[in-house]
Amino acid sequence: AQTVTQSQPEMSVQEAETVTLSCTYDTSESDYYLFWYKQPPSRQMILVIRQEAYKQQNATENRFSVNFQKAAKSFSLKISDSQLGDAAMYFCAYRREGAGSYQLTFGKGTKLSVIP
């Protein structure tokens, strides 16, 4: 079974600074997707960024970028120019590709605080 590990239960960052959230995963599959979801106090699950495992290029979405290291099974999220609205719980998630189930497997989450 696939597992996703987020080793940082809580992180904090100064406004306008950069922060990196860590995620590692374990899978025997070669084809899969990785995601970062943001869950603000409203509890809505918001997709921040996604990465296809077959793509070597790291995904970027405005101030959000990932460092995907397939061999190391590592998938970290970098938030640049942090804003107060970035404060939330961040979940790393895995989804296999190919035949079979397509449910998301989540890590335990990292609570990010942004200090004004």
Added chain:
Amino acid sequence: AAGVIQSPRHLIKEKRETATLKCYPIPRHDTVYWYQQGPGQDPQFLISFYEKMQSDKGSIPDRFSAQQFSDYHSELNMSSLELGDSALYFCASSLGRHNEQFFGPGTRLTVL
């Protein structure tokens, strides 16, 4: 753009009662997923449907059942409710099983 709709948004039940949660996917989406997020926990997959057929099953208790109807909406039926069933229940939908899942706002179930 239309989003996933879940109803009710909040539900309070007593132990041993029954609850029904509803999910209306984004128009034309044919796949629905249900997740349960306990307090301070990560979301856990319960069950999914593709084209009105159950496609996968996760950690769903036998007391729970679900189905997807001809209009693609889905209902999660929960019986003999226990205190531990108190959680946020998310529905997500996608166009095809391979594509991105869009989450609804969740239904917060409190069992007293």
